[in-house]
Amino acid sequence: MLKKLKSECIIRFDLSTNGPLLIRDGKPSELDPTIPDIQFIRNMHNGKLEPVMPGSSIKGVFRSRVERLLYNIYECCDIFSKKNNENCKFKYDNKNDSGKDKYQKSCPACKMFGNLGLKGRVQFKDAFIKDGNYKLGKRTNVGIDRITGAAIKGALFDPEVLEDGTFECEIKMENYFRWQLKLIIYVLEEINEGYVTFGASTSRGFGNMKFSTFKIISKEYGLFKNGFYRKKECDFNKLKEILKNTKINSESIKEVELDGQAI
Numbered sequence: 415m416l417k418k419l420k421s422e423c424i425i426r427f428d429l430s431t432n433g434p435l436l437i438r439d440g441k442p443s444e445l446d447p448t449i450p451d452i453q454f455i456r457n458m459h460n461g462k463l464e465p466v467m468p469g470s471s472i473k474g475v476f477r478s479r480v481e482r483l484l485y486n487i488y489e490c491c492d493i494f495s496k497k498n499n500e501n502c503k504f505k506y507d508n509k510n511d512s513g514k515d516k517y518q519k520s521c522p523a524c525k526m527f528g529n530l531g532l533k534g535r536v537q538f539k540d541a542f543i544k545d546g547n548y549k550l551g552k553r554t555n556v557g558i559d560r561i562t563g564a565a566i567k568g569a570l571f572d573p574e575v576l577e578d579g580t581f582e583c584e585i586k587m588e589n590y591f592r593w594q595l596k597l598i599i600y601v602l603e604e605i606n607e608g609y610v611t612f613g614a615s616t617s618r619g620f621g622n623m624k625f626s627t628f629k630i631i632s633k634e635y636g637l638f639k640n641g642f643y644r645k646k647e648c649d650f651n652k653l654k655e656i657l658k659n660t661k662i663n664s665e666s667i668k669e670v671e672l673d674g675q676a677i
């Protein structure tokens with residue numbers, strides 16, 4: 415299904431820290447005394463090693479929030495589950511089912527973000543620091559016993575956090591449905607409201623961020639015989655206005671025809 419590109423859009427926005435942010439490389443235990451320091455993840459950018467928000471990490475935050483937003487109309491699957499009835503990848507025949515079949519048999523979160531045999535409609539790029547300006551710092555935290563909730567004697571750890579910085583984010587959507595785009599909008603709004611947080615130690619108040627300078631550029635194909643496409647560009651408020659009548663309900667999440675879905 416949908417091998418033909420009917421629509422695509424690129425969403426660009428800035429994500430700035432609003433308090434300490436900790437995105438770790440790998441999964442070291444916070445309480446493991448053999449790990450001296452917890453470092454903020456870095457990657458090469460313009461010839462320099464700089465803090466990065468991996469696309470997979472941003473995607474994970476968006477996916478889990480979308481699952482929660484949809485909870486009242488559809489209980490999405492657990493992509494980590496090995497049980498047949500809990501994970502969409504067991505609902506279809508990966509070898510023999512068509513892309514359309516796989517799409518229809520998958521839950522709304524998998525329809526958007528993909529699963530093992532289904533390509534998602536939304537891709538998240540690694541986000542790098544804007545203009546090379548950032549400030550890293552150290553926070554001393556006390557280890558908390560997970561069972562009793564009490565502080566563990568001597569279990570101090572000093573994670574390196576990003577105190578200040580703005581990341582340039584980019585989301586690309588291909589052959590997207592309007593309800594999917596509207597969910598992205600909801601998640602962005604919830605970031606600014608403080609409901610959506612990023613990285614580790616969010617229970618300690620880390621990971622609050624603010625989004626700004628939003629722009630969407632969309633292209634719609636197949637409308638004209640001469641091969642031209644329709645291009646639109648708008649800001650956040652204009653996009654909200656365009657999607658005002660788009661419903662997210664048990665009917666819309668089942669849609670499979672893309673006609674008229676672009677903005």
Ligand SMILES: [Zn+2]
Binds near residue numbers: 503521523529
């Ligand atoms: Zn699923």
